[in-house]
Amino acid sequence: MRVTGDQALVKKLNKSIVLDTIRRKGPLSRTDVSERTGLNKATVSNLTAELLEQKLVEETGPGESSGGRKPLMLLFNEAAGCAIGIELGVTLVKAALTDLKGGILLERSTPLGRHDPESAFAAIREVTVPLLEAAPDTPYGLIGIGVGVPGMVDEAGIILYAPNLGWEGIGLKTRLEAEFGVPVVIDNEANAGAAGEREYGAGRHVRHLVYVSAGMGIGSGMIIDGQLYKGARGYAGETGHMSIESDGRLCSCGSRGCWELYASERAYAYAEASEKNTAADDKNAAAADQASSLPSLTTRELTTRARDGHEETIAMYTEIGRRLGIGITNLVNGFNPEKIVVGGPLTEAKEWIEPAMLEAIAERALPYHRRELAISFSGLGSRSAVLGAAHLAVSQFLGRVRVSL
Amino acid sequence: MRVTGDQALVKKLNKSIVLDTIRRKGPLSRTDVSERTGLNKATVSNLTAELLEQKLVEETGPGESSGGRKPLMLLFNEAAGCAIGIELGVTLVKAALTDLKGGILLERSTPLGRHDPESAFAAIREVTVPLLEAAPDTPYGLIGIGVGVPGMVDEAGIILYAPNLGWEGIGLKTRLEAEFGVPVVIDNEANAGAAGEREYGAGRHVRHLVYVSAGMGIGSGMIIDGQLYKGARGYAGETGHMSIESDGRLCSCGSRGCWELYASERAYAYAEASEKNTAADDKNAAAADQASSLPSLTTRELTTRARDGHEETIAMYTEIGRRLGIGITNLVNGFNPEKIVVGGPLTEAKEWIEPAMLEAIAERALPYHRRELAISFSGLGSRSAVLGAAHLAVSQFLGRVRVSL
DNA sequence: AGACTTAGTTTATCCAATAGACAAAGTATT
DNA sequence: AATACTTTGTCTATTGGATAAACTAAGTCT
Numbered sequence: 001m002r003v004t005g006d007q008a009l010v011k012k013l014n015k016s017i018v019l020d021t022i023r024r025k026g027p028l029s030r031t032d033v034s035e036r037t038g039l040n041k042a043t044v045s046n047l048t049a050e051l052l053e054q055k056l057v058e059e060t061g062p063g064e065s066s067g068g069r070k071p072l073m074l075l076f077n078e079a080a081g082c083a084i085g086i087e088l089g090v091t092l093v094k095a096a097l098t099d100l101k102g103g104i105l106l107e108r109s110t111p112l113g114r115h116d117p118e119s120a121f122a123a124i125r126e127v128t129v130p131l132l133e134a135a136p137d138t139p140y141g142l143i144g145i146g147v148g149v150p151g152m153v154d155e156a157g158i159i160l161y162a163p164n165l166g167w168e169g170i171g172l173k174t175r176l177e178a179e180f181g182v183p184v185v186i187d188n189e190a191n192a193g194a195a196g197e198r199e200y201g202a203g204r205h206v207r208h209l210v211y212v213s214a215g216m217g218i219g220s221g222m223i224i225d226g227q228l229y230k231g232a233r234g235y236a237g238e239t240g241h242m243s244i245e246s247d248g249r250l251c252s253c254g255s256r257g258c259w260e261l262y263a264s265e266r267a268y269a270y271a272e273a274s275e276k277n278t279a280a281d282d283k284n285a286a287a288a289d290q291a292s293s294l295p296s297l298t299t300r301e302l303t304t305r306a307r308d309g310h311e312e313t314i315a316m317y318t319e320i321g322r323r324l325g326i327g328i329t330n331l332v333n334g335f336n337p338e339k340i341v342v343g344g345p346l347t348e349a350k351e352w353i354e355p356a357m358l359e360a361i362a363e364r365a366l367p368y369h370r371r372e373l374a375i376s377f378s379g380l381g382s383r384s385a386v387l388g389a390a391h392l393a394v395s396q397f398l399g400r401v402r403v404s405l
Numbered sequence: 406m407r408v409t410g411d412q413a414l415v416k417k418l419n420k421s422i423v424l425d426t427i428r429r430k431g432p433l434s435r436t437d438v439s440e441r442t443g444l445n446k447a448t449v450s451n452l453t454a455e456l457l458e459q460k461l462v463e464e465t466g467p468g469e470s471s472g473g474r475k476p477l478m479l480l481f482n483e484a485a486g487c488a489i490g491i492e493l494g495v496t497l498v499k500a501a502l503t504d505l506k507g508g509i510l511l512e513r514s515t516p517l518g519r520h521d522p523e524s525a526f527a528a529i530r531e532v533t534v535p536l537l538e539a540a541p542d543t544p545y546g547l548i549g550i551g552v553g554v555p556g557m558v559d560e561a562g563i564i565l566y567a568p569n570l571g572w573e574g575i576g577l578k579t580r581l582e583a584e585f586g587v588p589v590v591i592d593n594e595a596n597a598g599a600a601g602e603r604e605y606g607a608g609r610h611v612r613h614l615v616y617v618s619a620g621m622g623i624g625s626g627m628i629i630d631g632q633l634y635k636g637a638r639g640y641a642g643e644t645g646h647m648s649i650e651s652d653g654r655l656c657s658c659g660s661r662g663c664w665e666l667y668a669s670e671r672a673y674a675y676a677e678a679s680e681k682n683t684a685a686d687d688k689n690a691a692a693a694d695q696a697s698s699l700p701s702l703t704t705r706e707l708t709t710r711a712r713d714g715h716e717e718t719i720a721m722y723t724e725i726g727r728r729l730g731i732g733i734t735n736l737v738n739g740f741n742p743e744k745i746v747v748g749g750p751l752t753e754a755k756e757w758i759e760p761a762m763l764e765a766i767a768e769r770a771l772p773y774h775r776r777e778l779a780i781s782f783s784g785l786g787s788r789s790a791v792l793g794a795a796h797l798a799v800s801q802f803l804g805r806v807r808v809s810l
Numbered sequence: 811a812g813a814c815t816t817a818g819t820t821t822a823t824c825c826a827a828t829a830g831a832c833a834a835a836g837t838a839t840t
Numbered sequence: 841a842a843t844a845c846t847t848t849g850t851c852t853a854t855t856g857g858a859t860a861a862a863c864t865a866a867g868t869c870t
Contacts, residue, residue: 003808003809003810004418004419004422004442004443004444004827005414005415005416005417005418005419005422005808005826005827006415006826006827006828006856006857007412007415007826007827007855007856007857007858008856008857009410009415009808010410010411010412010414010415010856010857010858011410011856011857011858012410013409013410013808014409014410014857014858017409017410029816029817029818030817030818031816031817031818037409038409039409039858039859040858040859040860041817041818041819041859042818042819042820042821042858042859042860043857043858043859044818045818045819046819046857046858062867065815065816065817065866065867065868066815066816066868067814067815067816067867067868067869068814068815068816068817068866068867068868069815069816069817069818069865069866069867069868070816070817070866070867071816071817071818072817072818152773160773161772161773207637208636208637220739224629224634227809229629230741231613231740231741231742232612232613232741232742232743232777233741233773233777234741235741235771235773235774236739236740236741237739237741238738238739238741238771238774239738239739241738241771242735242738242739243649243731243734243735243769244648244649244650244651244662245649245650245651246649246650246667246728246731253769253771254768254769255734255768255769255770256769257649262651323651326648326651329648329660330647330648330735331739333643333644333646333647334625334641334642334643334644334647334736334739335636335641336635336636336637336638336639336640336641336642336643337636337637338637363659363660364648364658364659364660364661365660366640366643366646366658367566368557368565368566368638368640369640369643372637372638399810400810401808401809401810402808402809403408403410403414403418403806403807403808404408404806404807405408405804405805405806409858410857410858411825411857411858411859412824412825412826412827412857412858413825413826415825415826415827415857416825416826416827419826419827434847434848434849435848435849436847436848436849444827444828445827445828445829446828446848446849446850447827447828447829447849447850447851447852448826448827448828449849450849450850451826451827451850467836470835470836470837470846470847470848471837471846471847472836472837472838472845472846472847473835473836473837473845473846473847473848474834474835474836474837474846474847474848474849475835475836475847475848476847476848476849477848477849
């Protein structure tokens with residue numbers, strides 16, 4: 001939508017700047033805010049007065065004097081409302097009730113046995129209702145629900161394609177909005193995770209961030225200039241289907257050599273197949289077909305084995321780490337992010353994956369890209385997506401105006 | 406830089422909107438502009454009055470009446486100034502003098518024999534001076550110079566690394582600004598090409614565009630939401646070093662299986678090596694070492710061969726096309742652009758490359774990404790980078806304010 | 811106690827967008 | 841040709857933001 005400039009826009013922009021400054025750097029005095037933002041003291045005073053009235057900001061009493069009148073400190077009022085973040089996983093539905101700063105008030109989860117939409121809706125209801133009931137009495141109440149789903153989501157919140165759930169074209173947003181009567185944001189699990197890490201985790205204060213979520217597949221959430229990049233239609237980030245082996249393993253997507261076949265839990269199946277076939281080889285059709293089915297072992301089981309010193313398992317994780325590094329290198333060279341954050345269930349095996357991953361990146365990434373690149377694992381653990389989803393709702397509630405010259 | 410809102414910003418924004426609307430959709434009447442932008446008629450009148458005074462807009466006389474007073478049509482005055490775009494190639498320096506709408510007024514080029522910076526400066530001077538002298542007398546004169554270079558450029562216009570020129574840390578921007586006394590913009594050749602195609606070529610009106618420039622290497626220019634995406638430090642787009650073969654050919658960058666070893670002119674060397682070694686194989690160390698040197702044949706020579714029906718050459722181009730398609734698929738899945746534009750010297754062999762490229766993309770790209778994806782070859786041919794570079798200068802001159810809610 | 815500092819508010823001013831009235835310049839109808 | 845209607849573009853008064861500067865409030869330092 002094209003936006004023209006008028007005074008309402010100016011006010012919206014400046015109010016958003018003031019709120020954001022207090023939220024991120026608070027507690028601050030009005031004068032601090034004025035100096036940090038460049039806005040006039042009077043402007044800050046007026047806008048904070050409105051924010052106080054809106055209960056989004058609180059005065060927390062006098063601060064330290066630096067040789068004159070004591071400042072009245074301002075703080076973002078994270079208790080002005082609450083949000084619910086939901087991660088719809090393939091086997092598990094997790095949800096958290098948070099305040100506006102991502103503080104967790106209550107969590108619930110339930111296993112997801114069947115994948116039909118009705119079962120999933122029931123599971124979502126099951127985890128959400130207790131949170132709704134436990135929600136504290138706040139000025140704004142529940143401001144929204146964010147959901148991270150394992151699939152592609154379009155701009156209208158329709159789940160276009162979620163292979164691991166067998167879903168196509170499910171209008172989750174409409175359904176949940178009707179059910180709970182609050183705004184709902186649906187996004188890809190990796191995008192939610194990226195938002196979570198960027199806001200509350202390992203990616204704070206990072207402008208250009210790529211979050212790589214490795215589990216049963218690989219997805220990436222890309223944050224460009226502080227904002228989720230969604231691409232032309234909202235499908236960006238399907239890096240799991242980046243081919244790192246032009247004529248490699250056949251993927252269910254129809255392509256070959258997809259990254260996630262080598263560097264996610266999906267790789268387990270190939271390792272299993274190669275254990276059975278002594279003459280195992282990617283070109284061995286039998287092994288490959290066998291492998292394209294789901295792995296029989298879970299990360300939990302395999303990390304136990306690795307901890308017991310099982311060499312083949314450790315070697316497998318080393319190879320997965322190397323392949324993760326190869327794919328990440330591709331993203332680094334193409335995107336030049338400031339930081340890469342790796343998360344998802346696979347990171348339970350971090351211990352055996354990390355060295356090979358870092359080595360591959362160190363050997364293969366372009367020198368200038370590598371030089372100013374930070375790499376870390378998820379700071380929120382298994383909560384990246386849930387907290388990110390909640391933040392998507394908060395972010396939409398608070399609004400944000402951005403100007404670039 | 407953080408920007409706060411005030412009336413100056415509002416005016417800048419709206420003026421930029423009015424100018425842009427006239428530039429892109431002109432000729433338009435004031436009323437047309439008002440309706441298209443949503444700005445009040447009076448506002449449009451005031452702003453156009455200033456634009457007329459600034460000579461950036463002209464009144465071209467009355468238009469067709471639709472049952473009332475005839476409108477006074479407004480047109481962007483592309484003759485208000487001129488720009489120079491330069492492409493610093495490895496073997497050739499090209500330059501064009503353009504008006505503010507990318508219309509070419511004069512072109513010059515000169516071969517680049519030696520690669521030391523002084524020789525390159527001399528070549529740039531050689532092509533630029535005649536253009537300066539031929540520049541018509543305009544209100545603003547020469548508004549700036551844009552340069553596309555085969556390497557990585559940082560935000561300050563320093564060429565950090567240009568392997569094909571053997572340059573590291575050359576301050577081209579400062580040097581040229583001192584020499585010509587006008588603002589200079591330096592960017593990667595692929596970024597310049599992307600800007601050119603987006604503004605004047607195959608990517609007009611496309612918000613999310615990836616331009617793939619294939620020549621002696623591969624570089625990409627990524628346009629996100631109408632703006633060049635540069636990454637954290639300005640090095641984004643080095644997709645030529647995306648590995649599409651994890652343990653493939655050894656690249657001079659230190660990595661393996663880099664895309665450009667398979668899908669650019671660099672692949673010629675491997676084809677030559679494999680012709681000589683009957684037992685040729687990527688794993689054959691001798692062949693690979695031999696190949697890592699530069700190819701002995703040029704695209705011009707090879708396309709001649711292909712035209713003559715030389716089967717091995719045609720097979721080589723088919724393979725290059727397939728590999729191009731594989732890499733493009735990776736970009737499409739990750740980026741979800743609206744359009745991919747392929748350009749660069751390699752596209753002279755389009756005839757033999759295109760079918761395999763399109764087939765690979767059709768087979769391998771994810772269905773939803775493919776469905777709304779357009780793919781085309783450069784609309785500006787060998788002028789993408791030169792025109793894009795000129796546009797970078799124009800764009801900086803005209804300024805642009807963007808707001809997102 | 812008095813001088814100085816710092817925090818935050820009040821006041822007058824400025825400036826751009828806007829709605830609506832209006833003037834200008836056409837077309838359509840009688 | 842006269843009149844009614846339409847469309848274009850300008851003019852005028854108003855609105856509502858930000859701002860600088862003056863001012864009040866409330867502290868510290870000597």
